[in-house]
Amino acid sequence: MKSLEELKKLREKLQSDTKLRAADGIKVIVGMGTCGIAAGAREVMAALMEEVKKRGLAGVVFQQTGCIGMCEKEVLVDIILPGAPRITYGNVRPSDAGRLVAEHVINGQIVKDLVVAKSV
Amino acid sequence: MQFIRAHVLVCGGTGCMSSGSRQVQAGLEDEIARRGLDNEVKVVQTGCHGFCEMGPLMIIYPEGVFYVSVKAEDVPEIVETHLYKGRIIERLLYREPLSQKSIPSYDEINFYKKQRRIILSNCGHINPDEINEYIAAGGYEALGKALTLMTPAAVTEEVKKSGLRGRGGAGFPTGMKWQFARQSPGEKKYVVCNADEGDPGAFMDRSVLEGDPHRVIEGMIICGYAIGADEGYIYVRAEYPLAIKRLRTAIAQAEEMGFLGKDVFGSGFNFALHIKEGAGAFVCGEETALLQSIEGRRGMPRPRPPFPAVSGLWGKPTNINNVETFANIASIIVDGAEKYAEIGTEKSKGTKVFALTGKINNTGLAEVPMGITMREIIYDIGGGIVDGKKFKAVQIGGPSGGCLPEDMLDLTIDYDSLTAAGAMMGSGGLVVMDETTCMVDVAKFFLTFTQSESCGKCTPCREGTKRMLEILTRITNGEGREGDIALLEDLARGIKQTALCGLGQTAPNPVLSTLKYFRHEYEAHIKDHVCPAGACSNLTGYTITDDCRGCGMCKKVCPVGAIAGEIKERHVIKHKVCIKCGACEGKCPFKAIRKGA
Ligand SMILES: Cc1cc2nc3c(=O)[nH]c(=O)nc-3n(C[C@H](O)[C@H](O)[C@H](O)COP(=O)(O)O)c2cc1C
Numbered sequence: 001m002k003s004l005e006e007l008k009k010l011r012e013k014l015q016s017d018t019k020l021r022a023a024d025g026i027k028v029i030v031g032m033g034t035c036g037i038a039a040g041a042r043e044v045m046a047a048l049m050e051e052v053k054k055r056g057l058a059g060v061v062f063q064q065t066g067c068i069g070m071c072e073k074e075v076l077v078d079i080i081l082p083g084a085p086r087i088t089y090g091n092v093r094p095s096d097a098g099r100l101v102a103e104h105v106i107n108g109q110i111v112k113d114l115v116v117a118k119s120v
Numbered sequence: 121m122q123f124i125r126a127h128v129l130v131c132g133g134t135g136c137m138s139s140g141s142r143q144v145q146a147g148l149e150d151e152i153a154r155r156g157l158d159n160e161v162k163v164v165q166t167g168c169h170g171f172c173e174m175g176p177l178m179i180i181y182p183e184g185v186f187y188v189s190v191k192a193e194d195v196p197e198i199v200e201t202h203l204y205k206g207r208i209i210e211r212l213l214y215r216e217p218l219s220q221k222s223i224p225s226y227d228e229i230n231f232y233k234k235q236r237r238i239i240l241s242n243c244g245h246i247n248p249d250e251i252n253e254y255i256a257a258g259g260y261e262a263l264g265k266a267l268t269l270m271t272p273a274a275v276t277e278e279v280k281k282s283g284l285r286g287r288g289g290a291g292f293p294t295g296m297k298w299q300f301a302r303q304s305p306g307e308k309k310y311v312v313c314n315a316d317e318g319d320p321g322a323f324m325d326r327s328v329l330e331g332d333p334h335r336v337i338e339g340m341i342i343c344g345y346a347i348g349a350d351e352g353y354i355y356v357r358a359e360y361p362l363a364i365k366r367l368r369t370a371i372a373q374a375e376e377m378g379f380l381g382k383d384v385f386g387s388g389f390n391f392a393l394h395i396k397e398g399a400g401a402f403v404c405g406e407e408t409a410l411l412q413s414i415e416g417r418r419g420m421p422r423p424r425p426p427f428p429a430v431s432g433l434w435g436k437p438t439n440i441n442n443v444e445t446f447a448n449i450a451s452i453i454v455d456g457a458e459k460y461a462e463i464g465t466e467k468s469k470g471t472k473v474f475a476l477t478g479k480i481n482n483t484g485l486a487e488v489p490m491g492i493t494m495r496e497i498i499y500d501i502g503g504g505i506v507d508g509k510k511f512k513a514v515q516i517g518g519p520s521g522g523c524l525p526e527d528m529l530d531l532t533i534d535y536d537s538l539t540a541a542g543a544m545m546g547s548g549g550l551v552v553m554d555e556t557t558c559m560v561d562v563a564k565f566f567l568t569f570t571q572s573e574s575c576g577k578c579t580p581c582r583e584g585t586k587r588m589l590e591i592l593t594r595i596t597n598g599e600g601r602e603g604d605i606a607l608l609e610d611l612a613r614g615i616k617q618t619a620l621c622g623l624g625q626t627a628p629n630p631v632l633s634t635l636k637y638f639r640h641e642y643e644a645h646i647k648d649h650v651c652p653a654g655a656c657s658n659l660t661g662y663t664i665t666d667d668c669r670g671c672g673m674c675k676k677v678c679p680v681g682a683i684a685g686e687i688k689e690r691h692v693i694k695h696k697v698c699i700k701c702g703a704c705e706g707k708c709p710f711k712a713i714r715k716g717a
Contacts, residue, residue: 001260014253014255018127020126
């Protein structure tokens with residue numbers, strides 16, 4: 001360790017590993033009720049994680065949730081950007097993951113054709 | 121593909137390990153792999169969270185859900201329900217004992233709400249075996265700042281300004297101590313960390329070393345820079361194998377990253393750190409005895425001066441501080457002395473870690489700001505007395521400290537108020553006692569400890585503590601004599617004034633403070649041959665309560681005629697005659713006779 005600068009750089013790099021223990025950041029929530037799992041929620045989540053990883057995004061947090069009663073629209077995925085309303089997408093397929101991450105997570109643009117609800 | 125979306129933090133402190141956290145962690149790793157989640161969920165072993173009563177503890181991120189008393193059998197459900205489906209498992213959440221409300225997150229629990237965690241901020245939240253997690257949490261920034269932006273004098277000045285006082289017991293101002301060592305002439309100097317932690321019931325230092333070893337190491341290196349030392353020793357008792365193991369790992373990692381070794385941060389400053397395992401003698405926590413022990417000699421105190429700052433390890437100027445003292449340094453350097461000094465009272469700055477034990481609901485570790493009251497610690501954080509019993513006293517400061525009674529519960533905690541009350545901050549052990557505790561017996565317990573740990577070098581301590589213990593033993597056996605209290609006080613005064621080291625000088629404190637606040641208990645033992653708490657087996661007398669209707673059954677059954685009273689009036693037991701056979705208790709139809717006085 002030769003300088004404070006070097007330490008700071010290292011710290012920033014390392015923080016991406018522990019970042020999910022801090023409460024801020026972007027949240028992606030996948031419906032993992034029996035209905036969601038039957039409709040392929042695991043595969044959707046895996047595809048979303050793959051996209052996030054591929055693009056090297058730090059600070060994206062994945063959570064799962066239970067059935068919210070819109071079973072026919074499963075797989076449901078919520079995306080919450082800090083300070084923005086919660087956007088719920090329905091009938092999400094693994095092939096939609098790229099668009100959701102590129103357009104919404106990165107650029108903040110709602111993917112209109114998949115949206116089923118919006119709430120604060 | 122590996123994308124880690126969840127961290128499961130399993131407590132690997134000594135408390136949780138002994139309640140089975142190792143099995144929980146192993147089971148968890150297997151189950152996660154079995155469900156094919158090992159590419160997205162990471163299991164992290166952390167240090168102590170402090171809430172040992174509820175162990176094994178687990179936190180799952182990103183939700184930050186806090187599970188308590190987790191058993192190996194719970195693992196499949198945790199993986200299936202929480203990690204796979206994202207549902208919180210209600211029955212594993214902590215329930216507040218009074219409201220019975222279950223509480224999902226850490227910060228909402230009363231035990232943590234009143235705490236102010238600086239020293240323990242990483243404990244339970246990072247993996248102590250991973251220097252990277254310490255760095256990610258801001259670690260070694262203080263060292264970098266000190267070495268590249270500050271002069272040794274400025275570092276010392278900053279510590280002085282913070283008002284930090286030694287956490288090892290006596291509360292000597294740390295910055296002043298560093299300055300003495302800095303100004304002491306000599307090429308070779310040493311930094312020593314006192315991790316002997318000999319007080320019965322104390323485990324603060326152990327938890328810091330196990331949960332966040334780098335914080336202590338960083339403090340020591342900064343001290344080395346400030347006083348001009350290039351070598352340090354951590355003196356840690358061999359009974360702390362986990363702490364030693366984590367320290368060894370931490371030192372090796374710090375060496376590899378260049379925080380220890382040559383030319384740290386390119387500043388030209390060198391520092392090497394060693395561990396010395398002690399054999400667990402209480403007296404080896406005393407600084408001069410400790411230094412002798414590091415040198416390979418028998419650990420016995422010597423008179424001061426010269427103080428270690430002038431002549432310490434191998435005769436060289438040495439600065440010795442406690443584990444927790446060193447653990448404060450990084451935040452003083454990073455945030456500045458002024459910010460640090462905002463916490464606490466005028467003469468006692470910062471926080472203090474206490475080990476809560478005894479008859480208290482939430483045993484564990486609590487870090488609180490100085491100036492908090494004893495009541496807040498015991499009731500708000502500690503959750504009150506076990507089984508709803510009545511509080512009687514709290515022992516603070518270990519064998520050198522004292523017992524405080526109920527009417528002192530609102531005493532604010534700082535070095536000076538505790539000393540004025542006849543107790544002492546000490547290292548931070550808090551033993552809570554309820555109505556069933558006999559205060560003479562407590563004094564005897566601590567004196568038994570100091571007497572057997574006395575090194576025998578000076579007569580007042582060697583002989584005096586033995587004589588005091590003899591007197592306490594005979595009082596608790598029911599053979600106390602007229603004049604014993606005066607004799608105890610006389611001996612106590614003599615030992616305090618003439619013993620060579622702190623061990624002897626403070627050994628009488630538990631006796632003096634119980635005499636001050638619970639004198640009537642001594643008198644009851646000696647004069648009435650009764651132990652009011654009903655704890656001393658030779659003296660567990662019986663008392664007749666207000667429920668007595670004066671039926672006379674007890675009087676009839678008593679084989680020695682120890683009960684007096686007229687029919688239809690409340691009866692009384694003559695304690696001097698009573699042989700404590702208990703016959704009356706079984707006979708009373710109104711349950712008006714109970715053990716104790
Ligand atoms: C009998 C005896 C035992 C002691 N045990 C310890 C101990 O276990 N840990 C500790 O830090 N200080 C202990 N001390 C205090 C040390 O002598 C010394 O004051 C302390 O390490 C200084 O560090 P500080 O200024 O950071 O508090 C003990 C003192 C005495 C007299």
